[in-house]
Amino acid sequence: MSKVFVSYRRDDSAGFAGRLTDALERRFGVDSVFRDVDDIAVGADFGVVIEQALQQVQAVLVVIGPRWLDARDERGRRLDDPGDYVRREVELALASGKPVIPVLVGGATMPAAEALPPTLRGLANRNALALGDAGWGADLARLEGALAQWVEPTAPGERSAPVRGRRALAAAIVALVLALGGGWWWLRGVERGPQALVGEWSAEVAYPWNLTLREHYVFTLADGRVGGSASFLGVPRALEAEEWEDGRLRFLTRSETVSGNEPPREMGQLYEVWREGETLRVRLQIRRSHSVDAPLEFVAQRQ
Numbered sequence: 434m435s436k437v438f439v440s441y442r443r444d445d446s447a448g449f450a451g452r453l454t455d456a457l458e459r460r461f462g463v464d465s466v467f468r469d470v471d472d473i474a475v476g477a478d479f480g481v482v483i484e485q486a487l488q489q490v491q492a493v494l495v496v497i498g499p500r501w502l503d504a505r506d507e508r509g510r511r512l513d514d515p516g517d518y519v520r521r522e523v524e525l526a527l528a529s530g531k532p533v534i535p536v537l538v539g540g541a542t543m544p545a546a547e548a549l550p551p552t553l554r555g556l557a558n559r560n561a562l563a564l565g566d567a568g569w570g571a572d573l574a575r576l577e578g579a580l581a582q583w584v585e586p587t588a589p590g591e592r593s594a595p596v597r598g599r600r601a602l603a604a605a606i607v608a609l610v611l612a613l614g615g616g617w618w619w620l621r622g623v624e625r626g627p628q629a630l631v632g633e634w635s636a637e638v639a640y641p642w643n644l645t646l647r648e649h650y651v652f653t654l655a656d657g658r659v660g661g662s663a664s665f666l667g668v669p670r671a672l673e674a675e676e677w678e679d680g681r682l683r684f685l686t687r688s689e690t691v692s693g694n695e696p697p698r699e700m701g702q703l704y705e706v707w708r709e710g711e712t713l714r715v716r717l718q719i720r721r722s723h724s725v726d727a728p729l730e731f732v733a734q735r736q
Contacts, residue, residue, distance in 0.1 A: 435467035436584045438490040440522040442511075446498035448699035449538040449564065452687060453496065453573075455673065460577050461584055483522055491583040493526040494576075495556065498539040502548060512550055520553065527555045532583055535561035536576065539689065566689045567668050627652075627659050627677050629708045636715060636733035640666075641726060650706070650713070650733055652682075659684075665702050681707040711735065 437457055441450040454466045467486040487493065501519075504511045511517045526533050535543060535556060546557035562579065564572045630652040639645045649669065651661040659677060662669040663686050670686035677683075686702045701720040706713055713733040719726040 435486060435489055436461055436465040436491050437467070437580060438486055438493045438522075438526065439466055439468045439496060440493065440519060440526065441468075441496035442498070442501055442504055442519050445500040445504060446496045446538050448687065449498065450496050452673070453494070453536070453564065456573055456671075457577070457580075461580070465584075483518070484525060487522075487525050487529055487531075490531065492532040492534065492580055493529075494534050494536050495523055495526070496536045496538060497541050497544070497561075499541045501541065502544045512553070520550065523556060524552050527553070533559050534576070534579060535559055537561050537563040540565075566670075566687070569671065570669075627657075627682060628654055630654075630659065630682060630706065630713065633736040634713045634733035635736055636713075636731050638717070638729065638731055640729070641719075649736075650715075663702070663704060670702070681705055706733075 439450055439454055439457075441447065450468060454468050457466050458464070467490060502512065508514060512520050514520065523533075533556065537543060543561045544557060546554040549557060562572065562576050564576065631654050632652065634650040634652075635647055636650075637645060638648045644666075646667050648664040648667070650663045651669075653660045659672070659675045659682055661672055663672060663684070664670065665686055665688055668688070670688060672684045672686065675682065675684045683703070683705050686704070688700050688702065689698065698721070703718040703720060705716040708714075709732075711734075713735070715731050715733055717729045717731075719729075
């Protein structure tokens with residue numbers, strides 16, 4: 434049963450909402466988070482499902498990105514439309530009397546009460562938490578600590594990895610690479626256990642925009658599952674959608690890119706790593722919102 438309801442606007446913060454859902458399901462259990470893209474079946478009455486979900490959960494997160502407040506369609510600002518699904522979710526959450534936490538992402542700030550429709554102004558009185566890309570781990574820990582007041586963590590022995598989200602993301606990565614015709618993703622390697630990667634590694638990475646940085650990679654192994662971090666542009670980023678096959682580890686990390694006055698856009702980094710003697714071979718493909726870069730290849734040394 435879902436314990437946490439995540440409300441978000443898809444064209445504002447879908448990437449953050451998905452990343453947050455996966456993280457919370459690792460902490461609070463598989464299927465502990467209700468998110469519409471995963472939990473509303475085709476043909477179901479959207480309003481009924483939302484109301485039922487809000488009755489079941491212990492807490493509600495309202496994910497607010499840079500375009501949450503002023504998102505518009507042909508009829509005007511969407512929050513001013515009584516039928517807008519985000520407005521309806523927040524109205525029901527506030528009326529339920531359950532804890533409601535605004536979660537600020539992508540550099541967004543908390544909307545002032547006077548900028549909100551009257552039925553949503555109670556949201557402005559709730560303490561908000563910000564999730565930043567660079568400080569994701571620490572920010573997430575604070576949010577999980579706040580939720581722990583009302584939501585029970587994963588029971589001993591319960592699977593902590595959200596299979597639904599991880600499989601969907603892994604499938605998306607496979608589809609992307611196959612569509613590009615870049616068969617490198619499935620190149621064969623010598624079969625080795627993932628313990629061969631455990632430890633700290635570093636490499637000089639020459640990015641395609643005339644920038645070279647020393648990046649660091651940390652791999653851990655617990656209960657047969659690989660974890661850790663991979664730095665991109667000098668910032669450590671959590672591993673997601675980890676897959677071990679044929680002696681190679683494939684995983685995803687996420688970051689944001691900002692251009693001029695445009696809102697931040699999510700950027701994904703697709704990695705494949707494997708041991709080669711005493712070194713670690715790395716292939717990295719950078720996925721932007723509208724394009725995918727050619728793979729980078731480099732060698733990492735153990736620290």
